[in-house]
Amino acid sequence: MDTSEWHYLAAFDGNVAATLAALRAAEFDPGDYYWPYGGEPSRPETEDELEAAGWIRDGAAHSILDVAGVGEGDPDGDDAIGRTFAVSEDECTRVFGTARVTTDDLERLGDRLPEVLGRLLTGYGIGRHLVVHPGRILFFGHSGD
Numbered sequence: 001m002d003t004s005e006w007h008y009l010a011a012f013d014g015n016v017a018a019t020l021a022a023l024r025a026a027e028f029d030p031g032d033y034y035w036p037y038g039g040e041p042s043r044p045e046t047e048d049e050l051e052a053a054g055w056i057r058d059g060a061a062h063s064i065l066d067v068a069g070v071g072e073g074d075p076d077g078d079d080a081i082g083r084t085f086a087v088s089e090d091e092c093t094r095v096f097g098t099a100r101v102t103t104d105d106l107e108r109l110g111d112r113l114p115e116v117l118g119r120l121l122t123g124y125g126i127g128r129h130l131v132v133h134p135g136r137i138l139f140f141g142h143s144g145d
Contacts, residue, residue, distance in 0.1 A: 003144035004062035012137035033061040060143040067127035076122040084127030102133045
């Protein structure tokens with residue numbers, strides 16, 4: 001299995017953790033996430049069971065399900081796996097040419113969006129998030145084995 005790049009653009013009310021939780025809940029489908037074990041053991045039926053299975057750090061669900069919390073500090077740190085980190089204004093300006101990214105900016109990138117977002121990724125299983133104006137947030141990352 002390879003790695004997968006993923007990104008999700010969602011409505012944002014200012015609470016990163018709540019938005020992340022809502023996206024994970026919307027993405028979770030017991031029969032539709034990557035499960036490395038075939039039929040044995042059976043797929044977890046809830047997000048809590050998926051987390052308890054402990055395989056995400058090793059195999060990954062290849063989606064936002066691999067990111068369970070919001071991190072602070074260094075997205076390249078030892079405890080960064082499984083968390084999402086804000087894109088700083090400096091990073092945003094370096095990559096997008098502006099500290100205030102809009103939905104139009106993302107649309108203009110078209111097929112190049114994954115390449116551009118990739119410049120902000122620090123490792124597999126580590127998410128990033130970026131406030132996108134007006135009223136949106138973009139979560140992105142890459143995960144897998």
